[in-house]
Amino acid sequence: MVTVGFFLxxxxxxxYAAAAAAMSIPIAIHFFFRSRYRNVPWGxxxxxxxxxxxxxxxxxxxxxxxLCLRCLLVAxxxxxxxxxRSQSQRGSGAGDAVxxxxxxxxxxxxxxxxxxxxxxxxxxxxxxxxxxxxxxxxTVQIIAGAQKAELVGPAAPENLAAAKQLVLDLxxxxxxxxLSAHFEKARAVxxxxxxxxxxxxxxxxLQISGFEDQLPxxxxxxxxxxxxxxxxFVQSSDAGASQAPFNLTxxxxxxxxxxxxxxxxxxxxxxxxxxGRDTDKKTDAVPRKGSIKLFVGDxxxxxxxxxxxxxxxxxxxxxTLSAEFPSTGLHVVTALLEGDDLEGDNRFDFVVNVRExxxxxxxxxxxxxxxxxxSSSFNLYNALxxxxxxxxxxxxxxxxxxxxxxxxxxxxxxxxxxxxxxxKEKFATDASMISTQFLDELAEAVxxxxxxxxxxxxxxxxxxxxxxxxxxGLLPMPLDQFVHRDRKKKEPSLAFNRQSLxxxxxxxxxxxxxxxxxxxxxxxxxxxxxxxxxxxxxxxDAESVWMRFGNNDPAVIAKRVxxxxxxxxxxxxxxxxxxxxxxxxxxxxxxxxxxxxxIPFWDVLVNYLINSRLPDVNLSAGQxxxxxxxxxxxxxxxxxxxxxEMIRLPQPSAKDPAQKNSPRVVRASGLTRAGIYxxxxxxxxxxxxxxxxxxxxxxxxVVPDARDTVNLTTATAEDLEKMLGFAPKxxxxxxxxxxxxxxxxxxREWTEWFLLAALIVAMTESLLAWVCGRAW
Numbered sequence: 001m002v003t004v005g006f007f008l009x010x011x012x013x014x015x016y017a018a019a020a021a022a023m024s025i026p027i028a029i030h031f032f033f034r035s036r037y038r039n040v041p042w043g044x045x046x047x048x049x050x051x052x053x054x055x056x057x058x059x060x061x062x063x064x065x066x067l068c069l070r071c072l073l074v075a076x077x078x079x080x081x082x083x084x085r086s087q088s089q090r091g092s093g094a095g096d097a098v099x100x101x102x103x104x105x106x107x108x109x110x111x112x113x114x115x116x117x118x119x120x121x122x123x124x125x126x127x128x129x130x131x132x133x134x135x136x137x138x139t140v141q142i143i144a145g146a147q148k149a150e151l152v153g154p155a156a157p158e159n160l161a162a163a164k165q166l167v168l169d170l171x172x173x174x175x176x177x178x179l180s181a182h183f184e185k186a187r188a189v190x191x192x193x194x195x196x197x198x199x200x201x202x203x204x205x206l207q208i209s210g211f212e213d214q215l216p217x218x219x220x221x222x223x224x225x226x227x228x229x230x231x232x233f234v235q236s237s238d239a240g241a242s243q244a245p246f247n248l249t250x251x252x253x254x255x256x257x258x259x260x261x262x263x264x265x266x267x268x269x270x271x272x273x274x275x276g277r278d279t280d281k282k283t284d285a286v287p288r289k290g291s292i293k294l295f296v297g298d299x300x301x302x303x304x305x306x307x308x309x310x311x312x313x314x315x316x317x318x319x320t321l322s323a324e325f326p327s328t329g330l331h332v333v334t335a336l337l338e339g340d341d342l343e344g345d346n347r348f349d350f351v352v353n354v355r356e357x358x359x360x361x362x363x364x365x366x367x368x369x370x371x372x373x374x375s376s377s378f379n380l381y382n383a384l385x386x387x388x389x390x391x392x393x394x395x396x397x398x399x400x401x402x403x404x405x406x407x408x409x410x411x412x413x414x415x416x417x418x419x420x421x422x423x424k425e426k427f428a429t430d431a432s433m434i435s436t437q438f439l440d441e442l443a444e445a446v447x448x449x450x451x452x453x454x455x456x457x458x459x460x461x462x463x464x465x466x467x468x469x470x471x472x473g474l475l476p477m478p479l480d481q482f483v484h485r486d487r488k489k490k491e492p493s494l495a496f497n498r499q500s501l502x503x504x505x506x507x508x509x510x511x512x513x514x515x516x517x518x519x520x521x522x523x524x525x526x527x528x529x530x531x532x533x534x535x536x537x538x539x540x541d542a543e544s545v546w547m548r549f550g551n552n553d554p555a556v557i558a559k560r561v562x563x564x565x566x567x568x569x570x571x572x573x574x575x576x577x578x579x580x581x582x583x584x585x586x587x588x589x590x591x592x593x594x595x596x597x598x599i600p601f602w603d604v605l606v607n608y609l610i611n612s613r614l615p616d617v618n619l620s621a622g623q624x625x626x627x628x629x630x631x632x633x634x635x636x637x638x639x640x641x642x643x644x645e646m647i648r649l650p651q652p653s654a655k656d657p658a659q660k661n662s663p664r665v666v667r668a669s670g671l672t673r674a675g676i677y678x679x680x681x682x683x684x685x686x687x688x689x690x691x692x693x694x695x696x697x698x699x700x701x702v703v704p705d706a707r708d709t710v711n712l713t714t715a716t717a718e719d720l721e722k723m724l725g726f727a728p729k730x731x732x733x734x735x736x737x738x739x740x741x742x743x744x745x746x747x748r749e750w751t752e753w754f755l756l757a758a759l760i761v762a763m764t765e766s767l768l769a770w771v772c773g774r775a776w
Contacts, residue, residue, distance in 0.1 A: 022074040022075075022077075022078060025074065062768070062772040063772075065768065066765060066768060066769055066772065069761055069764060069765040069768065070765060072761055073758055073761045073762055073765060076754055076757050076758040076761060077754075077758050079754050080754035080755050080758060096135060096195075096196075096197055097135050097136065097137035097138045097139070097195060097197065098134055098135055098138040098139075098195070098197045098198070098199050099138070099139050099141075099157075099190070099193035099194075099195040099197065099198045099199070100130075100134060100138060100139065100140045100141070100198075100199045100200075100201065101140075101141050101142075101143060101186050101189050101190055101198075101199070101200050101201070101229070102127055102130075102140060102141070102142045102143065102163075102167070102201050102203065103143045103144075103149075103182045103183070103185075103186055103200065103201065103202045103203065103204075104123065104127075104142065104143065104144040104145075104167075104170055104203050104204075105123075105146075105177045105179070105182075105202070105203060105204035105205065105210070106120070106144050106145055106146050106170060106171065106172055106173045106177075107146045107172075107173065107175060107176050107177035107207075107210070107708050108146075108172050108173065108174045108175070108342075108344030108345065108674075108704055108708055109176075109177075109205055109207050109342065109344070109708050109709065109712060110123065110172060110204075110205055110236065110344075111172055111342055111343045111344040112205065112237070112245045112247075112341050112342045112712070113245075113341050113342075113343070114236075114237060114238055114733075118343070119205045119236040119237055120170075120172055120236070122236050122733050122737065123203040123204075123234065123236040123733070124167050124168055124170065124203075125737055126203065126234055126236070126733055126736035126737050127164075127167045127201070127203055127234075128164050128167060128168070129736055129737060130201065130234075130736060131160050131163055131164050131167075134160065137158070138158075138160070139157035139158045139193070139195075140154070140157060140160055140163040141153070141154075141157050141163075141189055142154070142163060142166050142167060142170075143182055143185050143186055143189065144170050145173065145181070145182065145672075146173040146174075146175035146176065146177050146178070146672060147173075147175045147176065147177075147178050147181070147622055147672070148178070148181060148672075149178070149181040149182040149184070149185040150185075151185065151189060152166055152170070153166050154166055171643070171673065172344065172673070173621065173672035173673060174344060174345075174621040174672065174673055174674040174702075174703075174704035174705060174708075175621045175622050175672055175704075175705045175707075175708065176209075176210065176705060176707045176708035177204070177207070177210045177708075178214065179202075179204070179210055179211070179214060179218060180214045180217035180218050180221055182202075183218065183221035183222060183225060184221055186200055186225065187221065187224055187225055187228065190225070190228045190229050191228065198228055198229035198230070199229055199230045199231075199232065200225055200228075200229045200230070200231045200232070201232050201234055202231070202232070202233045202234065203234045203236060204233070204234075204235070204236060205235070205236050205237045205714055206233065206235050206237065206714055206715045206720070206730075207708075207711070207712065207713070207714060207715070208711060208713045208714065208715040208719060209710060209711040209713075211715060211719075211720070211723050211724070212723065215723055215724075218723075218724065219724055219725055222724060222726075222728070226726075230729075231728055231729060232728075232729045232730075232731050233720070233728050233729065233730045233731065234731045234733065234736055235714075235730055235731070235732060235733055236733050237714045237733070238733070245276050245340075245341035245342060245712055246276045246340050246341050247274070247275050247276030247340050247341055247342040247345070247709060247712060248272055248273070248274055248275075248276075248308065248311070248337055248339070248340045248346075249272070249273050249274075249275045249345045249706065249709050250270060250271070250272055250292075250335050250337055250345065250346070250347070250348035251271040251272070251273050251316070251348075251706065252270075252271045252348070252350075252504070253268050253269070253270050253271075253333060253335055253348055253350040254268065254269045254271075254503075254504050254505050254608060254611070255267070255268055255269075255352060255505075255607050255608070255611040256268060256269045256320065256504075256505050256507075256508070256604065256607070259355060259358055259392055259393070259606075259607055259610060259611070260325055260331075260352050260353070260354040260355070260611065261325075261354060261355065261356065261392055262325055262326065262327050262328055262354055262356070263324060263325070263326065264324065264325075265322050265323070265324055266322060266323060266324070266325070266352075267320055267321070267322045268294065268320070268321055268322065268323065268333065268335075269318050269319070269320060269504040269505055269507055270292055270294070270306075270318070270319045270320075270321060270335045270348075271316060271317075271318055271319075271504050272292065272308060272311070272316065272317050272318075272319060272337065273311075273314070273315070273316045273317075274311035274312060274313055274314060274315050274316075275313075275314075275345075275709040275710065275711075275712060276313065276340070276341070276342070276712055291305045291306065291307050291308060291337075291338050291339060292305060292306045292308065292319050292321065292335055292336065292337055292338075293305045293335070293336045293338075294321040294322075294323055294333065294334070294335055294336075295333070295334040295335075295336065296323045296324070296325060296331060296332070296333055296334075297331065297332055301321065301322065301323040301324075303321055303322050303323070306319045306320070306321055308339070318504045318507045320507075320508075321335070325352075325354045327354065328354045328355060328356055329353070329354060330351050330352070330353055330354075330617060330698065330699055331351070331352055331354055331699075332349055332350070332351055332676055332699050332701060333349070333350045333351075333352055334347065334348070334349050334350075335347070335348045335350075342709070342712070344674075344704055344708075345704045345706075345708075345709055347674065347675075348703055349674070349675065349676055349701035349702070349703060350618060350701055350703075351617040351618055351699050351700065351701045352611055353610075353611065355392065356392060357392045357393075357394050358392055358393050358394065358412050358413075358606075358610055359394045359395075359396065359410060359411045359412060360384060360393055360394065360395040360396065360411060360412065360413050360414075360415065360606065361395075361396055361398070361407060361408070361410070361411035361413070361414045361415065362377045362380065362381060362384075362395055362396065362397045362398070362415040362417060363397075363398055363399075363400055363403045363414065363415065363416050363417065363419055363434065363438075364376050364377040364397055364398070364399060364400065364417050364418065364419075365399075365400045365416075365417065365418040365419035365420050365431075365432035365433075365434070365457065365459045366417075366418050366432060366457065366458070366459065367397060367398070367399035367400070369399075375397070375574075376417045376418035376455075376457050376572070376573075376574050377397055377415070377417040377418075377573070377574070378574060379573060379574050379590040379598070380415065380417060380455070380573045380574070380590075380602065381395055381397055383590075383598055383599045383602045383603075384602055384603075384606065393606060396411075399431065400419050400420065400431065400432050400433060400434045401430065401431050401432075401433070403434060403435070403438050404438070405435075405437050405438050405440075405441035405442075408438075408441050408442055408445045408450070409445070411450075412450060412451070412609075412610055413450065413451045413452075413453065413606060413609055413610065414442060414445075414450065414451070414452050414453070415452075415453045415455065416434070416452070416453070416454050416455065417455045417457065417573065417574075418432070418455065418456065418457025418458065418459050418460065418572070418574075419432060419433075419434050419459060419460075420432040420433040420434065420459040420460075420461070420464070421433070421434065421439075421461070421464040421465050421467070421468040421469065422434070422435070422436050422439075422464070422468055432459040436468075439468060439469070439472060439474075440472070442472075442474070443472040443473065443474055443561075445564070446474060446561050446562060446564035446565075446566060447561055447562030447563065447564060448562065448563060448564065449562075449563040449564050450564050451564055451565050451566070451567070451609035451610070452474060452561075452564070452565075452566045452567070453566075453567045453568075453569070453605070453609075454469070454474075454475075454566065454567070454568045454569065455569045455572065455573045456479075456528055456569065456570065456571070456572060457572050457574070457586075460479075460528070462478075462479035462480060462481070462482070462528065465479050466478045466479055473561055474561060474566050475559075475566070475568065476530075476544060476557040476558060476559035476566055476567070476568045477530040477531060477532060477533075477554070477557055477559075477568070478530060478531045479528050479529075479530055479531075480528070480529040480530055480531050481528070481529045482526070482527075482528055483526065483527055483528070483529060484525065484526050485524075485525045485526070487525060487585075493523035493524055493525050494523070494524040494525075494527070494549045494550050494551055494553075495518065495519050495520070495521075495522050495523065495524065495549070495550050496518040496519060496522060496524075496547060496548075496549060496550070496555060496589070497519065497547070497548050497549060497550050497552075497555075498510050498515060498516075498518040498519055498547070500545075500547050500548040501546065501547050502545065502546055502547075503546045503558075503608065505604050505605075505607070505608045506546070506547075506601075506604060509597060509600065509601070509604075514596060515596065515597050515600075517595050517596060517597065518589075518595070518597050519550070521595065522587065522588060522589040522595055522597075523587060523588050524549060524571055524586070524587045524589070525585060525586060525587060526571065526572070526585075526586040526587070527549070527553065527555075527570045527571040527586075527587075528570045528571075529553055529570070530553075530554055530557065530568075530570065532545075532554065544557060544558050544559055545557055545558075546558055546567075553570070554570060555569065555570055555571065556568070556569055556570075557570070565609060567605065567609070571586055571587050571589075572586040572587060573590060574586070574590060616628065616700070617698070617699060617700045617701060618700075618701050618703075619671065619700060619701070619702045619703070620702070620703055620704070620705050620706075621671060621672055621673065621674055621702055621703070621704055621705045622671070622672060622705060623671065623702075624667055624668065624669045624671075625639070625667065625668040625669075625671055625677060625679070625700050625702075626655065626665050626666075626667055627665060627666040627667075627668075627679045627698060627700075628655075628663060628665050628666075629652055629664065629665070629666060629681065635681040635682060635683060636648075636651075636681070636682050636683070636684065636688075637649040637651075637652075637666045637679055637680070637681050637682075638679075638680045638682065638688065638689050639668050639677055639678070639679055639680075640677065640678040640680060640689075640697065641673070641675070641677055642673055642674070642675025642676055642677065642702075643673065643675075646688075646689065647668070648688075649666050649667075649668055649679070650666070650667070651666075652664035652665055652666050653665070653667070666679065671702050673702070674702050674703055674704045675701075675702060676699055676700070676701060676702075677699070677700045677702060678696065678697035678698065678699050678700070679697050679698045679700065680696055680697035681697070717730050
């Protein structure tokens with residue numbers, strides 16, 4: 001069955017009006033320009049009138065027939081200008097050549113398994129089938145990508161064999177899809193095509209979150225595309241499978257016990273989250289379980305794989321695994337997950353810095369050199385001392401007045417303990433007050449990657465802290481009020497709520513019974529409250545509160561500042577005062593008699609701060625790699641990708657052009673695939689490195705962008721119509737794989753046939769006019 005429609009470049013009513021006006025021309029000529037006669041008396045006229053009466057009927061019929069042919073000629077020409085076309089079934093072999101644009105969603109949600117193949121592989125196979133079914137002389141152009149849409153070719157759009165090869169060569173990118181960018185690119189490509197038959201194919205799993213996040217832009221783009229081309233969504237997931245697949249995601253890896261040291265066992269906390277559904281799609285009753293393996297480089301760790309319990313949707317679990325490192329320097333730790341439907345997020349790479357020692361700077365606002373036990377940092381200093389062979393922390397204490405800005409460069413973590421802040425109001429003594437120069441240098445160091453821990457005491461004044469540290473962005477939350485529970489009046493004290501420990505590294509303190517004294521024996525009499533943001537202003541920062549007191553006041557708060565991190569305690573790390581006036585104690589959690597958690601707490605906290613912030617070597621897909629050269633010698637740089645490709649990198653440039661003396665760094669952008677990248681430096685006199693150099697160079701771990709697995713539910717046809725405002729044509733992947741494309745229409749343009757008909761009508765009219773003009 002063939003239905004005729006029209007492609008009208010302007011309003012149809014204008015075309016109809018033009019047709020009517022054009023057809024009126026021969027009619028006007030017929031009626032208003034007929035031959036006029038002047039009566040002349042003539043005697044023989046009566047004989048001529050008799051002859052005319054005999055032929056008048058024939059002449060009128062001939063003139064009416066010529067009029068109809070001329071009107072028909074004008075009408076056919078108008079229709080030819082309107083470019084009419086019909087829709088016919090693709091399977092019938094009918095249809096003119098098509099300018100097709102294939103848009104591929106290469107986000108890693110496309111790696112979900114559907115049977116024996118992934119959604120992406122099925123989409124590739126379906127695209128090849130559709131190319132084979134295109135009419136002769138058709139063209140194909142391919143747009144692919146995740147966050148960025150790129151026209152990948154072919155260079156000659158009419159080369160369908162090259163188009164099929166490009167489809168098969170496409171690779172998954174570990175980022176969420178930005179479909180709006182793809183459709184905008186498709187609009188630009190289609191606008192350059194001259195053929196009247198234009199078709200757009202979207203090959204995607206139609207993940208519902210990919211539409212919800214960009215609805216206004218998608219609606220606008222699709223409305224424009226509908227005017228240019230016929231749109232078909234090829235759904236690479238199973239038809240009707242609107243439920244999310246079974247999927248476990250590795251959220252992160254964190255060293256848990258001890259700073260990684262050569263030939264020493266290091267324990268890692270691996271966070272696993274269920275981002276799919278809770279039941280196996282095969283049994284639909286019993287949740288599937290997975291297991292995790294840990295690797296150091298290419299070697300599997302000696303510990304056995306850790307099994308996973310069944311997790312409900314959205315639920316997290318922390319798995320503990322251990323590994324050893326053969327030497328100092330940067331090493332790659334890889335966690336591999338087995339047992340789910342989505343392969344793209346089953347691998348998580350993490351680069352750790354294995355060290356021999358770590359230097360810590362403690363700035364004490366109440367430092368007593370002769371009587372160190374009176375110092376505010378006395379218990380903290382002893383907790384950080386290397387009392388075990390596995391510890392390599394080297395703490396050093398200086399007074400606040402002797403804290404010089406140059407000291408900061410030598411240390412990885414800085415502690416401010418009971419330090420007074422410079423302020424217009426003289427709250428603190430000169431001896432306890434830190435200099436503004438030190439704070440300015442400290443702010444720059446934290447933004448560059450160092451860590452800061454703030455511990456209050458009697459010299460802590462909220463107004464001064466909010467003014468000095470808040471202005472520099474070094475205060476996780478503004479201090480509010482100082483709270484004092486009077487022991488003499490037997491006012492109730494607080495304890496820590498260890499179930500509120502949110503940092504994965506503290507998991508053992510939350511779960512092991514040995515650390516229950518955090519809740520039962522520790523007493524907190526003095527602390528600071530903070531101004532927490534209201535719910536609508538938190539913007540996902542709930543995890544920044546690492547621990548709370550029993551009354552839900554924050555006890556430990558963290559904040560990311562640039563590439564570094566700031567941690568704020570709201571109570572003292574020392575009893576304050578340590579000797580004598582026990583009625584004015586802040587807390588007793590540093591007392592080893594009642595608490596076993598004081599030393600482990602600081603051990604884990606420092607380990608986390610040192611190992612979790614290696615910004616230049618741990619990235620998410622799409623971020624820019626920034627490598628700091630270790631030599632001032634002029635070198636060249638190449639990047640080895642996880643696919644074993646070698647890319648030449650540009651020469652070093654200033655990290656921050658706006659700053660003087662900014663270090664020169666090497667940059668690499670476009671890292672859209674997860675895995676291990678290595679920056680390899682070489683001299684001009686050397687041979688350029690090849691892809692066979694597996695373990696050389698500085699490693700950088702790129703992990704998948706977790707936004708793509710927040711919601712893996714597939715959009716149904718009803719969902720698409722509700723979101724987009726119209727019902728797009730959705731081609732089931734099963735039909736596409738079978739080459740059964742009867743639901744896809746192709747267009748045939750009839751302009752050439754109308755022009756041929758106009759020529760025939762014109763020739764007929766001319767012949768008839770000649771015949772009618774002959775004398776009989």
